[in-house]
Amino acid sequence: MINERMFGLGDEPSAIRELFSYGLKRKAEIGADKVFDFSIGNPSVPAPEALKRAVLELMEEPPCALHGYTPASGDPAVKQVVADSIRRRFGIEATPGNIYMTAGAAAAIAISLSAVTKPGDEVIVPSPFFPEYGVWIETAGCTRIEVPTLVPSFQLDVEAIEAAITERTSAIIINSPNNPVGAVYTREVLERLADMLERKQVELGHQIFIVCDEPYREITYGCEVPYVPCLYANTIVCYSYSKSMSLPGERIGYVYVSDRMTNAHEVSLAVAGAGRALGYICAPVLMQRAIAKCIDEPSNVEAYRENRRLLTEGLSELGYEYVQPDGAFYLWVKAFEDDAQAFSDRAKRFELLLVPSDSFGVGGWVRISYCVAPEVITGAMPGFKALMESYRQE
Amino acid sequence: MINERMFGLGDEPSAIRELFSYGLKRKAEIGADKVFDFSIGNPSVPAPEALKRAVLELMEEPPCALHGYTPASGDPAVKQVVADSIRRRFGIEATPGNIYMTAGAAAAIAISLSAVTKPGDEVIVPSPFFPEYGVWIETAGCTRIEVPTLVPSFQLDVEAIEAAITERTSAIIINSPNNPVGAVYTREVLERLADMLERKQVELGHQIFIVCDEPYREITYGCEVPYVPCLYANTIVCYSYSKSMSLPGERIGYVYVSDRMTNAHEVSLAVAGAGRALGYICAPVLMQRAIAKCIDEPSNVEAYRENRRLLTEGLSELGYEYVQPDGAFYLWVKAFEDDAQAFSDRAKRFELLLVPSDSFGVGGWVRISYCVAPEVITGAMPGFKALMESYRQE
Numbered sequence: 123m124i125n126e127r128m129f130g131l132g133d134e135p136s137a138i139r140e141l142f143s144y145g146l147k148r149k150a151e152i153g154a155d156k157v158f159d160f161s162i163g164n165p166s167v168p169a170p171e172a173l174k175r176a177v178l179e180l181m182e183e184p185p186c187a188l189h190g191y192t193p194a195s196g197d198p199a200v201k202q203v204v205a206d207s208i209r210r211r212f213g214i215e216a217t218p219g220n221i222y223m224t225a226g227a228a229a230a231i232a233i234s235l236s237a238v239t240k241p242g243d244e245v246i247v248p249s250p251f252f253p254e255y256g257v258w259i260e261t262a263g264c265t266r267i268e269v270p271t272l273v274p275s276f277q278l279d280v281e282a283i284e285a286a287i288t289e290r291t292s293a294i295i296i297n298s299p300n301n302p303v304g305a306v307y308t309r310e311v312l313e314r315l316a317d318m319l320e321r322k323q324v325e326l327g328h329q330i331f332i333v334c335d336e337p338y339r340e341i342t343y344g345c346e347v348p349y350v351p352c353l354y355a356n357t358i359v360c361y362s363y364s365k366s367m368s369l370p371g372e373r374i375g376y377v378y379v380s381d382r383m384t385n386a387h388e389v390s391l392a393v394a395g396a397g398r399a400l401g402y403i404c405a406p407v408l409m410q411r412a413i414a415k416c417i418d419e420p421s422n423v424e425a426y427r428e429n430r431r432l433l434t435e436g437l438s439e440l441g442y443e444y445v446q447p448d449g450a451f452y453l454w455v456k457a458f459e460d461d462a463q464a465f466s467d468r469a470k471r472f473e474l475l476l477v478p479s480d481s482f483g484v485g486g487w488v489r490i491s492y493c494v495a496p497e498v499i500t501g502a503m504p505g506f507k508a509l510m511e512s513y514r515q516e
Numbered sequence: 517m518i519n520e521r522m523f524g525l526g527d528e529p530s531a532i533r534e535l536f537s538y539g540l541k542r543k544a545e546i547g548a549d550k551v552f553d554f555s556i557g558n559p560s561v562p563a564p565e566a567l568k569r570a571v572l573e574l575m576e577e578p579p580c581a582l583h584g585y586t587p588a589s590g591d592p593a594v595k596q597v598v599a600d601s602i603r604r605r606f607g608i609e610a611t612p613g614n615i616y617m618t619a620g621a622a623a624a625i626a627i628s629l630s631a632v633t634k635p636g637d638e639v640i641v642p643s644p645f646f647p648e649y650g651v652w653i654e655t656a657g658c659t660r661i662e663v664p665t666l667v668p669s670f671q672l673d674v675e676a677i678e679a680a681i682t683e684r685t686s687a688i689i690i691n692s693p694n695n696p697v698g699a700v701y702t703r704e705v706l707e708r709l710a711d712m713l714e715r716k717q718v719e720l721g722h723q724i725f726i727v728c729d730e731p732y733r734e735i736t737y738g739c740e741v742p743y744v745p746c747l748y749a750n751t752i753v754c755y756s757y758s759k760s761m762s763l764p765g766e767r768i769g770y771v772y773v774s775d776r777m778t779n780a781h782e783v784s785l786a787v788a789g790a791g792r793a794l795g796y797i798c799a800p801v802l803m804q805r806a807i808a809k810c811i812d813e814p815s816n817v818e819a820y821r822e823n824r825r826l827l828t829e830g831l832s833e834l835g836y837e838y839v840q841p842d843g844a845f846y847l848w849v850k851a852f853e854d855d856a857q858a859f860s861d862r863a864k865r866f867e868l869l870l871v872p873s874d875s876f877g878v879g880g881w882v883r884i885s886y887c888v889a890p891e892v893i894t895g896a897m898p899g900f901k902a903l904m905e906s907y908r909q910e
Contacts, residue, residue, distance in 0.1 A: 123632070123633075123634070123637075123686050123722040123723045124631060124632050124723075124779070124782060124783055124786045125630060125631055125632065125633060125634055125656075125786055125789075125790070126634075127789070127793070128630055128631045128786040128787075128789035128790040128793060129631075129782055129785055129786040129789055130789060131788075131789030131790070131792045131793055132784070132785030132786055132787065132788035132789030132790075132792070133785045133789070134789075139587075162585070164580070164584045164585055165580065165584075166580060167580075168578070168579040168580050169579040169580075169582075169583050173579075174575055174579070177571070177575055177802075178572065178575060181568055181571055181572060184562070185562040185563040185567075185568070185762065186558070186559065186560060186561075186562050186563075186762065188563075189563050189762060189763045189764065189765050189766055190558045190559075190764055190765050191556070191558055191764045191765050192765055193533075225619055225767070225795075225796070225797075225800070226797060228795045228796070228797045229795040229796070231795065232794060232795025233795065236519060236522055237518060237519055237522045237523075238517070238518050238519065239517075239519060240517070240519055240520075243517075254792070257792055257793055258793075258795060260793075261793045261794065261795075262519075292517055328517045329517045329518075368579065368580065368583060369583045370583065370584055370585045370797075371583050371584050371585050371586055371798055371800070371801030371802075372583055372800055372801055372802060373619070373797060373798070373799075373800050385518070388518060388523055389518055390526070391523055391526030391527045392518045392519055392522040392523040392526055393522075393526065394525075394526035395519075395521070395522035395523055395524060395525030395526030395527070395528075396519070396522040396525070396526075398525045398526070398648070398651055399521070399522060399525055399651055399652075399654070399655045400626060400655065400794045400795060401619075401622045401623040401625065401626025401627065401652060401655075401794060402619070402622070402623070403619075403620060403622045403764075403767060404765055404767070405767075406619070406765070406766050406767050406800040406803065407765030407766055408571075408765075408766060408802070408803075409800065409802075
């Protein structure tokens with residue numbers, strides 16, 4: 123009598139988690155320094171010192187008020203700080219009423235999709251894509267429509283997206299800087315996307331929302347990350363402090379619904395309603411207040427930049443093909459055979475843990491998370507060499 | 517094109533939240549000490565000093581490990597501590613595999629209902645009941661079947677529950693100590709419920725789960741709170757530290773699935789799957805670890821006991837009728853007219869904020885939250901006297 127879908131989701135092996143578990147076991151067997159785990163996206167840069175100071179300061183406040191419920195959308199003072207920061211950084215109007223604090227980007231996306239779609243709708247997902255998008259689209263009762271991005275730039279294929287839009291399309295999820303490929307969508311491509319969507323909205327007579335998944339916004343290597351609500355009114359931003367402040371386990375982020383949306387008030391109410399429906403009461407309050415106290419703390423991107431250099435130079439020299447990442451902390455590397463799972467399995471023989479691209483909806487690649495200690499990258503190079511040679515010998 | 521159900525849930529005024537907001541406004545108008553706000557269940561007892569010490573200690577640990585993702589079901593070490601505590605306190609087997617850490621009891625219940633029901637199933641709810649149960653039952657695609665509890669004991673009406681069970685019944689939610697009435701279900705009534713459900717399961721050929729909502733377990737005034745998994749194998753415990761440790765805004769709790777359940781492994785997987793489906797990644801990690809460090813810290817019930825005494829003695833003297841609460845921090849008081857909303861509205865004239873029972877699915881009563889400063893109770897007594905007299909004069 124239990125729910126088959128939920129059982130399936132719980133029972134389904136996640137390639138990323140399986141690889142991570144395998145790595146822990148293998149490290150126990152042969153030593154932690156002999157296994158090169160590039161499987162997960164846990165930030166390797168510590169949370170900022172300012173965050174620690176903020177928590178310690180907060181813990182001196184009266185506990186009943188500090189740990190009490192906030193309104194469902196968050197502490198009004200925190201929402202004010204977040205709104206001010208958006209206004210200041212992106213030059214777009216934002217008030218506390220536009221903000222709904224969430225337990226991270228996952229909650230933000232699950233809530234937003236349930237808020238702006240109806241069962242039976244279609245949601246477009248450019249591929250490769252973060253696998254959980256599919257789960258949350260299904261929770262909203264919608265169908266996932268995958269549209270490949272352009273190889274080798276991995277920019278959006280606006281024409282293909284247009285061709286995929288039907289009268290049932292209610293949203294498209296975009297993620298830039300992108301997990302898993304590290305691409306950052308250019309202003310030019312986002313403007314073309316916006317123009318096309320504006321046209322299709324008129325043609326179809328209904329809204330098409332962009333759900334903008336932005337946990338990697340601060341992790342970039344010099345390029346611009348345009349703020350999508352400035353380009354397209356019907357954008358819902360799903361932000362997280364998981365990567366920018368290295369707090370993935372704390373579950374803190376927000377939804378931003380811009381007033382440029384004609385029905386912003388209704389959409390905000392639907393977001394609040396979806397939060398209720400999915401069992402959220404309020405975002406964890408200590409972390410709400412802590413991030414508000416260090417909202418302008420810059421992310422430490424230098425460690426990731428150095429890792430990117432070490433990894434790309436090393437792999438270049440060995441003759442690997444990859445996508446030069448403009449953001450996030452993932453490298454998308456061409457497998458030496460079409461079967462990415464087989465390539466990932468063979469990499470394990472050389473103690474390299476690489477996530478096969480099948481997890482992201484495409485074949486023939488692996489994802490390398492380079493949010494690791496630099497020694498993991500340098501130590502892995504002999505393994506990468508041997509892996510390549512094992513294919514040459516065939 | 518937005519989701520009508522979610523819009524409705526966001527737009528729907530919650531009587532409790534409305535009353536609370538009205539109270540804040542009114543306090544600003546006439547002074548905080550002149551308004552007697554009995555609307556919400558925010559603990560008035562501070563979080564234990566041990567919790568603060570735990571957070572301060574944790575903040576000295578290396579930040580990457582401290583704030584990183586835990587497995588979806590929680591930090592294994594935390595789950596071990598929780599399982600050990602269950603085994604020790606209730607004499608029932610419990611291992612980390614039986615525990616799934618959650619963002620509070622709300623997440624635990626929403627997840628559990630989605631895990632063990634299918635769309636079209638029925639979920640029984642003894643009334644009066646916490647209004648969000650209805651929301652989460654609807655999210656799971658199920659129908660809420662209300663069965664009144666027995667007046668004046670507000671114990672479960674086992675015969676009426678039996679009569680309400682159909683071949684579609686997959687779960688019953690019980691909440692003891694109870695919000696809103698303060699009743700604690702006796703061992704005798706729970707044993708009768710268990711026997712009846714065992715019989716009905718055989719008769720119908722499928723499982724019927726008890727989803728046991730337990731945030732008030734530690735807030736009792738001397739009576740036993742039987743541990744339901746010891747009485748009925750197919751029990752899912754949804755626990756929260758919101759009230760016992762005064763951490764409602766932090767969102768920390770767990771689901772416990774006992775191995776006495778024949779399909780415990782499958783149910784645990786379905787719980788994990790439902791967590792994924794609803795957008796949960798892991799329970800907030802700092803609070804996971806903090807509660808593990810002070811798991812045996814006793815709840816400070818004395819303040820609530822004293823409030824209960826002040827309130828019940830005061831109202832008795834004035835001639836109010838109420839249910840003597842054995843647990844939680846709510847008093848269920850008979851309104852002087854059938855229309856609870858009208859009674860609550862009239863109470864406002866005397867600056868008394870009382871939640872009408874309509875919010876809990878029944879008419880003719882109000883709920884008084886006595887998790888307040890004692891001065892609020894003593895200060896409110898002239899208002900309660902005047903409210904009563906206003907009805908006598910009619």
